[in-house]
Amino acid sequence: MQNRAFLLRAAMAVADRLGFRSGFHDTRFEGMSGFVVSLLFHLMLLLTLGYFVLLVGREPSGVVIVVTEPSDDPPLAVLTGDLAVTEPPPGPWDDRLGSVEPTLIAPTVPKIVLTPIPSSSESTPDAQHRPRSFQPRDLLLVTGSQLRGGGLEGRDPQSRANLVRTRGGTADSEDAMARGLAWLAAHQRTDGSWRFDHRGGACGNACGNPGSVASTTGSTGLVLLPFLGAGHTTDESQYFDAVERGLYYLTSRMIIGRHGGDLQEGTMYAQGIAAIALCEAYAMMRDESLRGPAQAAIDFIANVQHDQGGWRYYPGQPGDTTVFGWQIMALRSAQLAGLQVPDLVLARAEKFLDSVQDQQGATYGYMTPGRQPSPTAIGLLSRMYYGWQQDDPRLADGVQYLQNLGPSRTDMYFNYYAHQVMHHYEGPGWQAWNRELRDRLIATQARRGHEHGSWYFNDQHAESGGRLYTTAMCVMILQVYYRYMPLYGRAAVHDGL
Incomplete structure (x- = not known):
């Protein structure tokens, strides 16, 4: 009875809202009042039952709250230019919106078969490692920042001998280079x-001076580089089997996540070095099973770049010049291989160089403007790839x-970069420099x-990398005549990809 009384009061309230209540006291409607109450009672009953029917089987849903932060960026309407803008990614590098469980790809397979990983160029818009998002102001950076020159054509056996002869190498330097490759090949693991x-x-324990760095992708990638530099990429090559096994190891260690193919094993040095190896191998061998891993490694580098354009030991850190050097060469190797490199990443990287330059770009510091040997060599080489002309006064200084x-006499890290700068710049200074370093090695x-x-030399880098690191660096120094084509002069490659 209480429920019926409640419904009756509710019906009266509804009647009041509909304008019927005054009529209940009017003699003209007295005969209808019972009918109206009954009608409203059954109507409310049907509505109540219908509501519960709709709830049955319905999935629970949360409330979506969209919050936008105020921005000082200019409106998109004022930003003009023919720019290819990629679709924004799921989120920024630091996983503020959650993380995706990484997947380890083929850790152990007895046969060397490189399994392709879909690259960003082949994937759908929902791919896990799309290029990360940008701010509208970033579009203003993309004004022709491209890397140019330095092709791999000189590694061809028909070109190599001529380049050694004409650009400063000797039979003795080639013999020393070959002995270095033999030592490296003898120290490859069974995996x-x-x-x-x-x-x-x-x-x-037959060789002294072991290194201490734990990253196996870094060490494997670094040793692959001199084998690739000498052109050991065909079945007829002396060390083709070693190269193929090393490449398989790299791809087996790649972890695919939301940012791309992670090869760090603890350091972005390793990411850059391993990415160079994969990109150069794909560029030279054109093995499609390498395309996916190479692109994924580049995607990772692009997606974890700091907003100010640099890279450091760990993803997303403000940059330092030494880690930057390996990443920028990886991006150039990707271009030579025909892989995708976002223009915005190159533009930001050039801005990082601006932030650490001194004397208008003649010298460079580690993380701030300065005048330090290795950062200066890395900075100048990068500027050459960005298109600084040979007669640029800043480059000359x-x-x-x-x-x-x-x-x-001991720092092969400095020598590796400075030797390339001097080789590309050419002139009497190069001839004296080359003769001194070549003969000393x-x-x-x-x-x-x-x-x-x-x-092996007693040096801060050698203490960490050991004899393996030192040998790989020395071999690449002796390959400078053909490892990358000259950036200037008659044999230069002027057009970027």
Whole structure:
């Protein structure tokens, strides 16, 4: 009865809203009042039952709250230009919106078969590692920032001998280079990797000066580079099997996540180095099974770039010049391979160079403007790839700074970059520089026992990377005549990809 009384009161309230209540006291409607109450009672009953029917089987839904932060950016209408803008990604590099469980790709497979990973160019718009989002102001950066020149054509056996002869190499330098490759090949592990602590495998403890860096992708990628530099990418090549096994190891260690293909194993140095190896291998071999991993490695580099354009030890950190150098060369290698490199990433990277330059770009610092040897060599080489002309006064001043320093007796990291700068710049300074460094490396190469063909110098980088790192760097220094085509002069490659 209480429920009926409640419904009756509710019906009366509804009647009041509909204008019927005054009529209940009018003699003209007294006969209808019972009918109206009954009608409203049954109507409300049907509505109540219908509501509960609609709720049955319905999935629970949350409330979506969209919050936008105020921005000082100019409206898109004022930004003009023919720009290819990629679709924004799921979120920024630091996973503020959640993370995706990474997947380890083929950790152990007895047969060397490179399984392709879909690249960003082949994937749908919902791909996990699309290029990350940009701010409207970033569009203003994309004003022709491209990397140019430095092709891989000189590694072809028919070109190599001529380039050695005409650009400063000798038979002795090529012999030393070959001995270095033999030592590196002898220290490959059975799983296809190389380790900075080289004492495992066939070496045992026969060679001194092991390294301490744990990243196996970094060590494997670094050693692959001199083999690729010497053109060992065909079935007829002496070290083709070693190259193929090393490439398989790299692809097996790649972790696919929302940002692309992660090859760090603890450091962005390794990401850049391994990405160079994959991109160069794909560019030279045109093996489609390498395209996906190479693109994924580049996607990772692009997606974890700091907003100010640099890279450091870990994803998203403000940049330093030494880590930057490996990433920028990876991006250039990707271009040479025909892979996708976002223009915005290159534009931001150029802005990072601006932030660490001194003397209008003649010298460079580590994280701030300065005048330091290795950062200056890296900065100048990067500027060359960005298109600074040979007669640019800033470049001339920087080269003069390196020339005054001269080749280091122990720091192969500095020598590796500075040697390329001097080689590309050419001129009398290069001839003197090349003669000094080339002959010193020939004279200091180990020629006894199991260390035969290797190098080691007491240096801060060598203490971490050990004999394996030092040997790989020295071999690449001796390959400078053909490893990358000259950026200037008659043999230069002027057009970017």
